[in-house]
Amino acid sequence: MPMQDPFDILVNGIVYSVFPEEDNVYTIFKAGVEFGKIEKDTENIWLKLNSETEMPMFDNDPETNQIGQAITNYVPEEEDEDEEFE
Template identity: 50%
Template sequence: MQPFDLELNNINYAVFPEGNETYTIYKNGKEYLQIQKDDGEQWIKFDGETGTPIFEIDEEVNTLGKLIEAYKEEPEEEEEDEEEN
């Protein structure tokens, strides 16, 4: 999956999939946080210095996670560069 952009509350976030349901999030061009889908509907963030998961409910993280899920469910638009003769 390629990196993609999301917008939340008029703030632009760049999302970089890392594999295994883990994503690195950039906010306003700077690395902001890393999140991973947990069981159910919860998303967890990782401590930026230690890389350990922080198991507390974070509305921003959960909202970003829901936006990521919605983005993944949208079919990718195929570019139609093929010319038929």
């Protein structure tokens, strides 16, 4: 699967920049400041990763879930032609 390009989402009026990593892990910037990495756990549950250990934190953070749902719902804009990165 090709690496996704970074994209922006809007959650509660705040712009989050999403940088896809590997295996359902995303680095998130909130209004230009690093928010941290989040990981998809189940269909509706997203977990924020500990910034030092990168282990999931099971604290059921509503903001993290809202970001995750916006990522799930995000549809990339169709481009006219496929661009290959070298």
